[in-house]
Amino acid sequence: MRGKAHSREGPDPMEPLGNERGSAVAEFVMITTLLVLIAMTLVQLALVLHVRNTLIDAASNGAHYGALANRSAGDAEGRTRTLITESLHGGFASDIAVSTTNIGENQLVNVSVNTRVPLIGLLPNGWELHVEGEAVRYD
Numbered sequence: 001m002r003g004k005a006h007s008r009e010g011p012d013p014m015e016p017l018g019n020e021r022g023s024a025v026a027e028f029v030m031i032t033t034l035l036v037l038i039a040m041t042l043v044q045l046a047l048v049l050h051v052r053n054t055l056i057d058a059a060s061n062g063a064h065y066g067a068l069a070n071r072s073a074g075d076a077e078g079r080t081r082t083l084i085t086e087s088l089h090g091g092f093a094s095d096i097a098v099s100t101t102n103i104g105e106n107q108l109v110n111v112s113v114n115t116r117v118p119l120i121g122l123l124p125n126g127w128e129l130h131v132e133g134e135a136v137r138y139d
Helices: 022-067 072-085
Strands: 095-102 106-116 129-139
Touching: 022 072, 022 095, 022 106, 022 129, 072 095, 072 106
Parallel strands: none
Antiparallel strands: 095 106, 106 129
16 A cells, blocks of 8 residues: 555545535624624614713703893793703603702702603603703802
């Protein structure tokens, strides 16, 4: 048996494997699905942060508006409701409360907004969120 090569056990590495056929398509579908899911999660997180920041700004702006010399607590609530409705969705402005507290000779105007953050899309259908804005009315 001189000059004859030893036969190796198992498949020849130079021959294509028959059971690998079509695996690129399956891998593409799995990876693409995972990447789309991650991208949609990041978009939804950005939307939740946008809603939260917009609500904080609207409550703060409403409190500052209500703290002006010729404005009332009703004006603060109306301003907050208008800002939220025009910026986001009217459903986010369903629970707005305004309170005033005396601090020495000055008054503190507190605007609080209770709503639900978006779980899917821009509809208020997720978990509870409470934000507040405060301003001092100087007499």
